[in-house]
Amino acid sequence: MIRQSTADTTTQALPMRLFRSADDRRQAKALQGELDLIEAMLVENLGFASAVADAPARYLAEAGGKRIRPMLTVLTSQLGDGPNELVRRAAVAVEMTHLASLYHDDVMDDATLRRGVPASQVVWSNSVAILAGDLLFARASSLVAGMGEDAILLQARTFERLCLGQLHETVGPQPEDEHIAHYIQVLADKTGALISTAARMGVMFGGGSAEHADAVTEYGERIGVAFQLIDDVIDLSPKKDRTGKRAGTDLRAGVATLPLLLLRNRAAAGDTEAQALLTRIDAGVKAIAEGADLSVMDPEVDALYTHEVTRETEATAKRWADDAVAALDVLPKSSVKRGLERMAESIVSREG
Numbered sequence: 001m002i003r004q005s006t007a008d009t010t011t012q013a014l015p016m017r018l019f020r021s022a023d024d025r026r027q028a029k030a031l032q033g034e035l036d037l038i039e040a041m042l043v044e045n046l047g048f049a050s051a052v053a054d055a056p057a058r059y060l061a062e063a064g065g066k067r068i069r070p071m072l073t074v075l076t077s078q079l080g081d082g083p084n085e086l087v088r089r090a091a092v093a094v095e096m097t098h099l100a101s102l103y104h105d106d107v108m109d110d111a112t113l114r115r116g117v118p119a120s121q122v123v124w125s126n127s128v129a130i131l132a133g134d135l136l137f138a139r140a141s142s143l144v145a146g147m148g149e150d151a152i153l154l155q156a157r158t159f160e161r162l163c164l165g166q167l168h169e170t171v172g173p174q175p176e177d178e179h180i181a182h183y184i185q186v187l188a189d190k191t192g193a194l195i196s197t198a199a200r201m202g203v204m205f206g207g208g209s210a211e212h213a214d215a216v217t218e219y220g221e222r223i224g225v226a227f228q229l230i231d232d233v234i235d236l237s238p239k240k241d242r243t244g245k246r247a248g249t250d251l252r253a254g255v256a257t258l259p260l261l262l263l264r265n266r267a268a269a270g271d272t273e274a275q276a277l278l279t280r281i282d283a284g285v286k287a288i289a290e291g292a293d294l295s296v297m298d299p300e301v302d303a304l305y306t307h308e309v310t311r312e313t314e315a316t317a318k319r320w321a322d323d324a325v326a327a328l329d330v331l332p333k334s335s336v337k338r339g340l341e342r343m344a345e346s347i348v349s350r351e352g
Helices: 014-018 022-045 051-062 068-077 085-109 126-145 149-171 179-206 210-236 238-243 258-268 272-289 294-306 308-330 335-348
Strands: none
Touching: 022 051, 022 068, 022 085, 022 335, 051 085, 051 126, 068 085, 068 179, 068 210, 068 335, 085 126, 085 149, 085 179, 126 149, 149 179, 179 210, 179 258, 210 258, 210 294, 210 308, 210 335, 258 272, 258 294, 258 308, 272 294, 294 308, 308 335
């Protein structure tokens, strides 16, 4: 039996947030109707000819999610003739690709939670989680296969970038790499690539122009980077504790996010305050790795959150979002353009 996806309620408010005028809100209702159709298609396509496969394959979709990528596909399709069966199919394929990547990410990161529920490998095993992700990648490819050569090539290149981003994150920067540039490229590949594909497919299959497709592709990549940079800030925020998640999860695990990379740069440049905080952070990460309680780093998480490098991270995210909006200059004034602008704004104003 398939339980109702919490995404049914999670996505309800999203379109309305992107539109403010009365005319635009009528379009928001139509957008919501399309998202409901896409959600039903997603659930249908998460069924496999095996009861053993169905439960893990549906697990993360049923846990919820904002469905930002399908919403972007539907929205950009309105730069042409609007949603149709191919647009909906593209939206499902993109969301399924995103879900597949989450299974693999959680295994590689040894995550315990995803979307408020135990991560899939905690419920089953690493092997089952990896195979569930593989099944979703395969099904997404099957959906795209009948949509033409351009769609197949775009899906393949996007998958390649997802893999490269994960590989570069796993291996880390090489001696010749500038660490922050390397980090931003990882974000662009792991997050920006799929969001830009979601936007581009909407224009492609909605009958829009090549000029508009190029514009929303650049927009999608940039808001993807902005999204992840704001996540770096949210991870440190004390407000995260209110959701039941401990602030500073990445920092305690020794994961390099932009605030930490900026702190390391300041320390290397001779900033004694940065050096002292970095020494404490490194000691805390080592202690936790050796079995100390996570709370041992509470003071360091607070200190990094209030440090100038975190404000610098927020400003960097804002610049990426501003550049995303600037990429839309070629689009005509419309509710679609206003919705895309509002999406960029909402991404950098998130608090959780």
